[in-house]
Amino acid sequence: EELRSLGLANQRLAINGVFHASDPNDPIAQAIEALGREAMATMPDTLAQLPRDEVPLRAFDTVGLPALRALLGASVRPEPVEGLAGFGQAQAERKASLPAEPLSRMADELAAKGHGLIMVMGKGGVGKTTIAAALAVGLVQRGHSVHLTTTDPAAHVADTLNGSLEGLKVGRIDPKAETEAYIAKIMASKGKDLDEQGRALLLEDLQSPCTEEVAVFHAFSRVVNTARSAFVVLDTAPTGHSLLLMDATGAYHRQMTQQYETKADGSSASGLHIVTPLMRLQDASITHVVIVTLPETTPVTQAAALQDDLRRAHIEPWAWVINKSIAASGTSDPLLRARLEGERTQTQRIADGLAKRTFVLPWLAQPPVGVEALGTLVAVGAKGLS
Known part of the structure; x- marks a missing residue:
């Protein structure tokens, strides 16, 4: 629609990875095919009216020249690409399965800690919200009170849990709502003694993008502080908001440490012990970062880049989750x-050095929606990848 509004009307739709199940008795294959059929049947009219090409799902990853040459031709497996991303043919042919553990074991280990902040991170579409919601349900099932919160406006899975399980509180850090509340608070306090012109100038200052950073940071700080005595599971947004939170936290950390001239032991010249939110994120006894990925080349590469960014902030991820494992x-x-x-x-x-701990969730024929379905994923004894 945007291209058409610019006069670029010569458009064609290419649908990649179209899958047709060959075994009518395989529920996984049937579910994957049905998901694709539904997506194509419900696409917007502006897309459905375009001339269309469909590229079938191939048996190989479409990375490298041989794979790209084979993609649009006959479904012939290309020759392996030696040295791809540091993994040659010998490693690609290794048949040993990943030493991954079931998600239930992650819930067991987190529950044993009694409290803390669990940050579920990853790129969009890898299943962060599902993993976060399942862990929250699993911790409640193990006798803990949990606050599940998200910064992702599209986190529908978390929304379905609100009020459905005793001991589980579901919330959202809404940047727009937090900014409006912050501006109202400042206007009521700092602006109450100002004249009309002064209030207008103050309000103009508060309309800057920096205000949203400060407002969201305050909300994030409250969440981090709650994790000192309870479980908080934070489902982070795939873009923008996550970086905003981390940047604001880092800026506040630097400001506080400089202001109070902290010593090596964390104390300040005034005798105060300064603990900033970034310090709590760096504290492995309080914060557990869980990186979610799919078992495909691009998502794993993106997850590795995210891990590098976290490590630059001296935040060490605790574990990876491989979601939708075939x-x-x-x-x-x-x-x-x-x-x-x-x-x-x-x-x-992943096992050869990216993740310290790895957990796995299989590709599921039915999406895990609701307390019962999510609880099954983290139930004691649930199976992982053997």
Whole structure:
């Protein structure tokens, strides 16, 4: 629609990765095909009216020249690309499965800590909200009170839990609402003694983008502080808001440490012990960062870059979660089974040094919506990738 408004009307729709199940008795394959059919059946009219090309799902990862040459031709497996992302043919052919643990074990270990902040991070579309919601439900099932909060406006899974489980509180850090509340607070306090012109100038200053950073930071700080005595599971947004939170936290950390001239032991010249939100994020006894990815080349590379960014802030991720694992699903579909080589390459890449701990969630035939379905994912004894 945006292109058309600019006069670029010569458009064509290419739908990539179209999957057709070959085994009518395989629930995983049938669910994946149904998901694609639904997406194409419900696409907006502006897309449905375009001339269309459909590219079928291939048995190989479409990375490298041989794969790209084979993509639009016959479904022939290309020759392996030696040295791709540091993983050569010998490693790509390794048949050993990933030493990953079920999500239930993660819930067990977190519950044993009694309290803390669990930050679930990752790029958009990898299933952060599902993982965060499942962990929150699992902690409640293990006897803890949990505050599940999100900065993602599209976190519908979390919304379905609100008020559905005793001991679980669901909230949202809404940048717009937080900014409006912050401006109202400042105007009521700092602006109450100003004349009309002064209030107008103050309000103009508060309309700057910096105000949103400060407002969201205040909300984030409240969440971090709550984790000192309870469990807080934070489902972070894939873009923008996460970086905003981290940047604001870092700026506040630098301001506070400079203001109070902290010593090596954390005390200040005035005798105060300064603990900033960034310090709490860096404290592995309080904060556990969980990075979620899919077992594919690009999501794993993006997750590795996110981990590098966190480490530059001296925040060490606690574990990775591989979501939607075909290998762990038990599918018998020939095409999906053929794709397992690419998944093994990525899962082995994670195991060979990216993650200190790795947990796995299989590709599920039914989306886990609601307390009961999410609770099943983290139930004691739930299976992972063997």
